[in-house]
Amino acid sequence: MSEGCRILLLDDEPLILMDLEFAAEDKDxxxxxxxxxxxALAHIEASGGVSCAVLDVTxxxxxTCxxxxxxxxxxxxxxxxxxxxLNRQEGTLASLDAQLIAKPACSRRVVDTALSLATETTRPN
Structure with a gap:
């Protein structure tokens, strides 16, 4: 998965974003x-695209994301x-059909989960 992998990381908390960034780099x-x-939308529009993403809700x-x-x-x-x-975003979370990992969480686990979804969508049938 790592070759050509481009992961979008959207978070307004600098330390969390940096931690996720390091975890992504560790996965090449x-x-x-x-x-x-x-x-975030600019990254999606840019040439090269995005393989998967991790989105902070608020x-x-x-x-919101x-x-x-x-x-x-x-x-x-x-x-x-x-x-x-999670308590203040129930409506937003319900409107999005996506897996949720609650904070705080290990950044490696968060990135691994996103990458596994990207691998599933690129796997041949």
Whole structure:
């Protein structure tokens, strides 16, 4: 999976984002980091594309990951949700059909889970 792997990491918390970035690099993946919806959508649009993604649900300034999740779904790119705000985001979480890993969680586990989804979608039938 690692060859050509480009993983989108969306989180507004710098330390969590850095930890996820290091975990992705340890798997020989190119981490594409974003702290807001605009940056994440730009990575998706850029040449080279995205293999999979890890999305924090609640971002700064009232943003959520929903626009990014919808664009990934439109392109059939697998993603997981990584959130510590489970009580306040029940409606948002229910509207997204994605696996959830609650914060705090081991960054290696989070990245491995996203990569396993990408591997499943690229596996020949």
């Amino acid at each position: 993946c190119l981490p594409l980091t974003a702290t807001n919806v605009k940056e 971002l700064r300034d009232g943003e 929903v626009p990014v999740a919808r664009e990934l779904e439109r392109r059939s790119i697998p993603y997981i949700l990584h959130s510590g705000d």
